Amino acid sequence: MKANYHTHTMRCHHAIGSDEDYVKSAIAAGFDELGFSDHSPWNYQTDFVSHMRMKLDKFQDYKQxxxxxxxxxxxxxxxKLGLEVEYFPQYLPWLRDFLKQEQVDYIIFGNHYYLTDEKRVYFGTACSSPQYLDIYCQECISGMETGLYAYLCHPELFMRGYPRFDEHCEAIAYRICEAAKRLQIPLEYNLAGAAYNEINQVCEYPHHRFWEIAKEVGNTAIIGSDAHHFADLENPYYWDKAVHYLDEVLGIQRVDHLEFKGF
Ligand SMILES: [Zn+2]
Ligand SMILES: [Zn+2]
Incomplete structure (x- = not known):
């Protein structure tokens, strides 16, 4: 079984290709299942307009x-019809109704922004200061505890801003991994991040220390393409490398298919 549940579309303003291009590429690459999970819209209470997600009035076009x-x-x-969704506590009641009403198959947990992106605190950069490591960790756990999300995307997103994987990172990595294990939520090995690491010669996310901890704690891993271009799905390089690392080098239990029961 080869499935990818992390796929974007042009509606988020930073992805390329038609929706059908992504399906054709997935078929060409031998996927049995493709889940679309574009950055979710929100029913903001302010006039805030996000530059990185679809507007609410584009959702019907996406769904159809x-x-x-x-x-x-x-x-x-x-x-499958999915979304990549933040943990915005004030909008959770709206989100629950929305997912049910629109019969969304699943959501994955992309924890990029603190509380709401109207406040513009992006964890990828905020986590350069240690206090945000703990906040990021707590928000990951609180989000997973809602039971809404099929898996946690790029769990070590904090490494986008933090200079090196120190003891503080180790401590929050254990907390995130232990919560995910308790809640039986897979952790995503993110291929967009793997490509970024390799192209820029950095070690942000995925980070090998995080995955060693996940293996030690006994988590399950799932590979997410995080495709922002349909060609990402057809390039076997990062996928095969991730399979090799997770299965052969690390020996962590890997999930390659998810069952959804609706909302
Ligand atoms: Zn994106
Ligand atoms: Zn994504």
Whole structure:
């Protein structure tokens, strides 16, 4: 089974290609299942406009397009309707209703912003100061405890801002991994991050220390392409490298298919 549940579309303003391009690339790359998980819209209480997610009034277009592709390609690949969603406590009641009403198959937990992106605190940069490591950790755990999310995306996102994986990072990595294990939530090995690391010759996320801790704690891993270009799905380089690292080098239990029961 080869499945990818982390796929973006042009609606988030930083991805390239038509929705159908992504499906065609997934078929060409031998995927059995493709989940679309574009950055979710929010029903903001202010006039804030996010530069990195679809507006709420674009959601119907997204949903109809994904459902049409699901039908069109049903004999060749299973297509799922998902979203990559933050943990914004004040909007949780709205989110729960929205997911149910729109019959979204699943959501994955991309914990990028603190409380709401209206406040513009991005964990990737905020985590250069140690106090935000603890806040990031706590928000990851609180989000997972809602039971809404199928998995935690790029759990070591804090390494985008933090200079090196020190004792403080180790401590929060254990806390995140232990919570994910208790809640039976897989952790994502993020391929967009793997490509970023390799191209820029850095070790941000995925970070080998984080994954050694996940293995020690007994977590399950899932590979997420985090495709922002349809060609990302067709490039076997990072996928195969991740499979090798997780299965052969680390020996962590890997999940390659998810079952969704709706909201
Ligand atoms: Zn994105
Ligand atoms: Zn993503």
């Amino acid at each position: 397009s994904v459902l049409a592709l699901k039908e069109k390609y049903r004999d060749r690949i299973s297509v």
